[in-house]
Amino acid sequence: MTSAPTRTRGQPRPGGSFSSWLDRNIRWVFPLPALAALFALTILPLLFNLILSTQDRSVSDALPSRSVGLGNFVQAFQDPRFWNATKLMFEFTLIAVPLQMLLGLGLALLLNRHMRAQGLVRAAVLLPMISTPVAVGLIWALMMDPNLGVLNYFLQTLGLGRSLWLADPRLVIPALALVDIWQWTPLVALILLAGLQTMPDDPFEAARIDGASSWQAFRYITWPLLQPALFAALTIRLIDALKTFDIIEVMTQGGPGNASETLNVYAYHTGFEFLRVGYTASLLTLLLVIVAVVAIGVNLLRRQA
Amino acid sequence: MSTRATGWRNLLPNLLLLIAIVVMLFPFVWMIMMSLKTQVQNTAAVPLWFFTPTWENYRNVIERNNFLQFTKNSMIVALSATLIGMVLGLPAAYAIARFKQRGLSLWILISRIIPYITFLLPLFLVFTKLNLIGSYTALIISHLIITLPLIVWITIAFFEDIPTDLEEAALVDGSSRVGAFVRIILPLVAPGIVTAGILAMIFSWNQFLFSLILGGPNTKTVPVAVFNFLSYGSQDYGAIAAAAVLITLPIILLSLTVQKYIVKGLTAGGVKG
Numbered sequence: 001m002t003s004a005p006t007r008t009r010g011q012p013r014p015g016g017s018f019s020s021w022l023d024r025n026i027r028w029v030f031p032l033p034a035l036a037a038l039f040a041l042t043i044l045p046l047l048f049n050l051i052l053s054t055q056d057r058s059v060s061d062a063l064p065s066r067s068v069g070l071g072n073f074v075q076a077f078q079d080p081r082f083w084n085a086t087k088l089m090f091e092f093t094l095i096a097v098p099l100q101m102l103l104g105l106g107l108a109l110l111l112n113r114h115m116r117a118q119g120l121v122r123a124a125v126l127l128p129m130i131s132t133p134v135a136v137g138l139i140w141a142l143m144m145d146p147n148l149g150v151l152n153y154f155l156q157t158l159g160l161g162r163s164l165w166l167a168d169p170r171l172v173i174p175a176l177a178l179v180d181i182w183q184w185t186p187l188v189a190l191i192l193l194a195g196l197q198t199m200p201d202d203p204f205e206a207a208r209i210d211g212a213s214s215w216q217a218f219r220y221i222t223w224p225l226l227q228p229a230l231f232a233a234l235t236i237r238l239i240d241a242l243k244t245f246d247i248i249e250v251m252t253q254g255g256p257g258n259a260s261e262t263l264n265v266y267a268y269h270t271g272f273e274f275l276r277v278g279y280t281a282s283l284l285t286l287l288l289v290i291v292a293v294v295a296i297g298v299n300l301l302r303r304q305a
Numbered sequence: 306m307s308t309r310a311t312g313w314r315n316l317l318p319n320l321l322l323l324i325a326i327v328v329m330l331f332p333f334v335w336m337i338m339m340s341l342k343t344q345v346q347n348t349a350a351v352p353l354w355f356f357t358p359t360w361e362n363y364r365n366v367i368e369r370n371n372f373l374q375f376t377k378n379s380m381i382v383a384l385s386a387t388l389i390g391m392v393l394g395l396p397a398a399y400a401i402a403r404f405k406q407r408g409l410s411l412w413i414l415i416s417r418i419i420p421y422i423t424f425l426l427p428l429f430l431v432f433t434k435l436n437l438i439g440s441y442t443a444l445i446i447s448h449l450i451i452t453l454p455l456i457v458w459i460t461i462a463f464f465e466d467i468p469t470d471l472e473e474a475a476l477v478d479g480s481s482r483v484g485a486f487v488r489i490i491l492p493l494v495a496p497g498i499v500t501a502g503i504l505a506m507i508f509s510w511n512q513f514l515f516s517l518i519l520g521g522p523n524t525k526t527v528p529v530a531v532f533n534f535l536s537y538g539s540q541d542y543g544a545i546a547a548a549a550v551l552i553t554l555p556i557i558l559l560s561l562t563v564q565k566y567i568v569k570g571l572t573a574g575g576v577k578g
Contacts, residue, residue, distance in 0.1 A: 019481050019483075022481070022482070022483060023481055023482045023483075026400065026482045026483070027400050027403075027404040027406065028400075029396075030396035030397060030399060030400035030486075031396070031397040031400045031401065031406060033392075033393045033396070033397070034393045034394050034396070034397035034453060034457060035397070035412070037393050037449060037453060038412040038416070038453060038454065039412075041424065041446070041447075041449055041450050041453075042412060042415050042416050042419070042424060042450065043412075043415070044427070045423070045424040045426075045427035045428055046415070046419065046423060046424070046427075048427035048430075048431075049423050049424075049426055049427050052426065052427065052430075106321070107322075107325055110318050110321055110322040110325065111322070113315075113318065115319075119564065121322070121326065122564065122568065123561060123564055124326045124329055124330055125326075125329065126560060126564070126567065126568075127329065127330070127333060127557065128329055128332075130507055130511075130556055130557070130560050131511075131553050131556070131557075132510065132511040132513075132527075132528055132552045132553060132556065133511060133513060133528075134511075134513050134528040134531055134532050134552065135336075135528075135531070135548075135549040135550075135552045135553050136332075138531065138535060138545055138546075138548070138549045139332050139335065139336045139546065139549050140332065142336075142339065142542060142545065142546065143332065143335060148347070148348055148350075148542075150335060150352050153351065153352050182328070182329070182332070186329065190568055193568075194568070239417065239418055243420040243421075245420070245421075245422065245513075245514060246513045246514070249513075250513075250532060250535075264420055264422065267420075267422055268422055268514075271422070271426055272429075272518060277426065277430070280426060281426060284420065284422060284423045284426065285423075287420055287423075288418075288419055288420065288423060291418055291419075291420070292418060295418055
């Protein structure tokens with residue numbers, strides 16, 4: 001890497017040797033505090049978590065910890081609750097993310113027009129994603145209440161009958177996915193909108209002159225040009241959907257039974273209710289591997305596209 | 306890209322957009338309505354759309370549940386984590402933008418991919434050893450995991466937009482690099498700093514898991530307080546709704562003030578709590 005051009009042009013500056021040392025090394029000095037903090041806050045805990053996952057250990061120091069090698073992982077693979085949690089995690093993600101992508105694309109296309117009250121519309125789109133997950137969980141839990149919830153009132157008005165929503169083991173994951181769709185479709189829409197607005201005008205002009213239909217313009221110009229934004233949105237949403245915690249813990253705590261206990265929620269319960277630190281660390285390591293594999297997989301797809 | 310089309314051609318898109326906005330706003334409207342109704346009105350078999358609003362629920366939440374103390378806790382944690390994040394993050398973001406150092410993005414990626422509970426478990430053990438559980442320090446340090454990468458990530462984009470000529474002129478005039486950074490660069494990226502700061506505060510404010518495990522009775526943040534309030538079997542719908550309104554209100558007001566930049570910030574970072 002070449003040095004910044006300014007240094008050769010600058011005259012010798014007043015000030016002590018520290019100041020000139022700082023000037024020469026600023027590219028390392030400036031990032032150092034942040035790097036050190038992030039190392040202490042993310043890499044070290046991550047390594048510590050890996051070590052913990054090979055131990056049989058409780059939160060309390062009163063109980064001795066001992067190394068069990070890969071024992072925790074073997075135990076996880078034999079644990080039906082682990083498999084159930086992994087299955088539910090994917091179920092939740094595979095319901096929520098494709099619908100978010102589809103609805104987000106539609107919303108982005110609707111927003112990418114000249115219209116009045118643009119600022120107001122954008123603000124409305126922003127609200128779900130900046131809202132506190134605990135508040136979102138609370139209000140949707142109230143709306144999904146089987147007896148008094150307003151959603152059942154709407155269903156009945158439409159002649160569709162009532163639903164148990166979160167109390168029904170078969171419906172609880174789709175119901176939670178619905179909340180995730182409500183909250184995060186706007187993010188997909190905003191990312192795609194940013195992609196749409198940086199597109200060049202020329203190909204669209206040419207297509208119009210050639211008499212292309214708006215579907216053809218979308219299919220052969222917009223869609224290919226939108227690929228980077230689509231993959232960015234897909235990656236972010238897949239990663240976050242797999243890790244979803246707040247909404248599920250607030251709305252169902254993993255219930256009814258274990259019907260909505262995704263891997264993140266299961267790890268939380270083993271860790272902070274049953275205080276099985278080693279086993280929890282191994283569950284988290286497995287979750288991390290799954291998320292990383294998915295993230296890498298999407299990136300490989302992006303390269304191919 | 307599209308031309309200004311008027312009349313019938315826009316009817317269907319506008320109608321669809323209207324439906325989308327109604328769906329997005331309805332939970333907020335419903336939450337506010339519930340917070341202004343009495344318990345009897347909230348448990349009516351058919352939802353009441355028209356009623357005389359009462360402030361009783363808000364009075365209950367604020368007076369009986371120590372809500373102001375929890376709000377203060379949340380403010381202290383969010384503000385501190387954001388300010389420390391800025392002091393550490395802004396020079397780093399500047400260096401990354403100016404000297405094309407991409408090394409830091411590895412950490413940002415890590416903090417993006419890893420579930421927070423993975424950091425939390427070791428932090429919990431360490432903080433227990435250090436007797437820090439329940440202290441502001443523990444909460445602020447843990448919230449740095451959220452604010453610091455977010456601030457770095459968002460402000461890189463803003464630093465990259467600043468032409469190098471300005472600081473070069475200052476350097477030729479004998480200013481030090483640090484001096485040029487503080488006096489010339491930082492004022493120019495003020496919009497980016499405000500955007501990053503507000504988003505960092507919002508995500509810190511929204512953070513539930515760190516505060517739930519590392520907080521104590523005296524440092525409980527608002528989301529945790531509301532969650533506890535709910536899990537003690539409260540069936541007081543109006544109070545729950547009022548609490549939800551009270552958590553949401555500050556961040557809505559904050560985000561509206563920087564709405565112009567917030568889309569750039571959110572899509573650059575794409576970070577979720």
